[in-house]
Amino acid sequence: MGTDSIAGGPGPRRGASQADVARIAGVSGQTVSRVANGARYVDAATRERVLLAMRTVGYRPNRAARALRTGRFQSIGVIAFELSSVGTTHTLDAIAAAAVEIGYAINLVPVLDDTDDAVRAAFNQLGEQAVDGIIILVETHRLDGVTVPEGLPVVVVDSSAQYDYPIVDNDQAHGARLATEHLLELGHETVWHVAGPELSFSARRRRTSWQATLEAHGRVVPPVLPGDWSTGSGYEAGLRLAGDEQVTAVFTANDQMALGLLRALHEQGRRVPEDVSVVGFDDMEEAAYFWPPLTTVHQSFDEVGRRAVDTLIREIHSTEHEEQEGLVPTRLVVRASTAPPRSTTA
Known part of the structure; x- marks a missing residue:
């Protein structure tokens, strides 16, 4: 009976x-193939029309067959330290979005x-797992002494050290200089600092x-004053600084500690900013809603x-290794947590 049921059922x-x-x-079929393979020279409207058609009919590109033809897997590996940090979380989101846009998977x-x-x-x-290249979000570990699989392109998100790989990062040093100079230009004699973890490259x-x-x-x-990126460590530092009347300006290494x-x-x-001016770093979404709204460095x-994805794709398709550094500019966002010290406004 089971055989009859199978024979009589749909094929x-x-x-x-x-x-x-x-x-x-x-x-054309060639355009569909280009979209499926993540080719960049298909205009946005056509790409979206093809992707919609793929979803409508349930078409799934055969990655295994394509890998056999091209020697590439349309897959990017990402090694990440400190997953809980604001910077890592937002950068991972951007990497994933950029990869999906060009038809790459993320591992x-x-x-x-x-x-x-x-x-x-x-x-x-x-x-x-057969990836075409790797992006490394470095936070506390130097890659010296770690051997990367031969022939595998690598891009490092970290501006704190020189590697034999392309580097992409926010310009950490420029941002800290902007924060410090802003407070000095307001008339503060000096600026106190609540630092991030000692082992963190960006904090250093x-x-x-x-x-x-x-x-x-x-x-x-x-x-x-040492901190660990957490709001609690910023609070402890604040208790230590609050009793010193000489403290009129503080630069914290991230917004969470500033909170x-x-x-x-x-x-x-x-009072902030009447007695003490405070500047953070990151410009997290909530910073504009602190009380008072936080002056901070936008990353x-x-x-x-x-840029990390674009650089890696260039490395994957390049026949020569290109050592380069790509620093993304940071900028100061001035809000209500900073002002001239009282002695200069009297």
Whole structure:
């Protein structure tokens, strides 16, 4: 009976073909192939029409067959440290969006153990998953001594060290200089700093630039208050700073610590910006809604993600390795948390 039921039932369902997509989209089969392969020279309107037709008929490109023909897998590996940080989260979002736009898949491998073995394991894992190249979001680990699989293109998101790979990042040092100079130009004698974690490359860049800026202007460099990116560490630093009347300006290494700092100052009766001016770093979405709204350094995580993908694709298709550094400009966003010190406004 089972045989009769099978024989009398419908035959195997034919999968949608490129010809089906081409007919519905009103384009040639070659155009469908170009869109399926992520080619960049298809105009946006045509690409969207073809993608809509693919979704309508349920067409799925055969990646395995394409890999056999081209030697490429249309897949990008991403190794990421510090997944919880604002910068990493936003950059990952931008990388994923840029990759999808050109028809590439993303394989994410988080590195939770900051050791050479953990980084090697991440490279090995991506090598086994057949990726065309790798983007590394570096935060606390230098790649010295870690061997990348031969012939695999790599792009590093980190401006803190020189690697034998293309580098893309926000200009951390420039942003910290803008923050510090803004406070000095308002008339503050010096600027205190709540730093990020000691092992963080971006925190080091901001701290070094803050100190260099003060020294370049002939100002006293106050002791650094250590933080760990968290709101709680900013709050603790704020409690320590609030009791010192000499403290009139503070630059925090990120917005989350600035939020904790603002709360501590408020609790201790120090008004912002009348008594203490505060500048953050990142320009997270919530910064405009702090009280008072936070002056901060804007980082373009979207642009960094897009440039990282664009640079990697160039590396994948290039016959020669190109060492280059692509720093995305940072800018100061002035809001209500900064003002001249009271002594200069009296």
